[in-house]
Amino acid sequence: MEAEYEVLYKGCTLSPIAIDDGDFYSAMVVIGMPSGDRRASGTLGQFPCALSARQFALAYGMADVDHREPPIPDWPVQITLRSTQHRLRA
Incomplete structure (x- = not known):
């Protein structure tokens, strides 16, 4: 698992990494x-x-350096929902 390249952004070095997990x-x-x-x-x-x-x-790293909200992935493969309990009002 190594970055294939590095990007200099506002004095910081961003190393994006893609890890092959089989289907994604x-x-x-x-x-x-x-x-x-x-x-x-x-x-x-x-x-x-x-x-x-x-x-x-890279987009995530730039947002982190800028202290902005991180981007949201637009292609989720798996979504994990936390189990929550809701009370019903009578």
Whole structure:
């Protein structure tokens, strides 16, 4: 699992990563800060191809550097819903 390229964005290095998971690709990004610190995003979602996974990872990394809301994947393969209990009013 290595980034194929790095993008310099506002002094930070963004390394988008696409991980082949068989039927889909998982995306993540490693952000290198100007101070030398690095942090990884964790899995960002599942995508139909490596290119779309890396594009999403870059968009996510740019939003993180800008302190903006992260993008939402437009192609979810799996959606996990938390089990919640709702009270019904009589």
